[in-house]
Amino acid sequence: MERRIPAVVLVLAFAASASAAPAPAAKAPPAALHATASQGAPAQATGLLSKVQALYQRTTDFKASFKQVVRTRSPKRTFTRSGTVWFQRPNRMRWDYQVPDKVHYVSDGDVMWSYDVEEGVAYRLSVKDSELYQALGFLTGTTRLTEAFEGVEQAPTAAGLVPILLTPRQPSSSYQSITLFVDPATGDTRETEVLDPLGNVSHVWFEDPSYGKLPASGFVFTVPDGVRVQDVNPR
8 A cells, every 4th residue: 555645546436426426336436447448439428417417416425335346557466445525515524444454545635645544654644735636627626627627428338337437638747647437317426437647446345324413523633642744745
């Protein structure tokens, strides 16, 4: 596991907020992490993205269990992780990884903390004015999905979800693309996949979502006694 605050955590925060409709999530991950494109030219996803955007704008609080599978390109390895995620618009988030290691990512919108329990170090990153945070304007509601991304629909999965491949209109040093796996009837995002610049893939499944008001205290990190703090330069 990376011993710093990974850009993918900020990207995946969008995935949590996009899961806006309280519909049951798929309980089992598909066999393949990548959907196969349909025959012929892929369809533009403007209509479905608009439905996702509308749900996203109505969602203020989100909590769910998650499973994450990361596949690295070089060396070829696969990591499986799980835990719980909280998200509160416009820019608060909390990822509590429980398996296989206890790692916590907590942001109040100004500072992102990464606390690796086993390592005994809390990393601190000022995110409010960072280049990455500005690039991900959809986190704070300052940018619409169709303004930030070129969206293309892929062939539906076996579970009936429609993958929408989102490519940033402005190149990003943090990720190449994000794929939302969307219920076409509701616009609810059930899964996400992030491809980073090195070709590594992170796929996340959300389960048992809830949408009740979350306490602001949940997005405040207090450094435990004896834990060393290390500042991380903004990316």
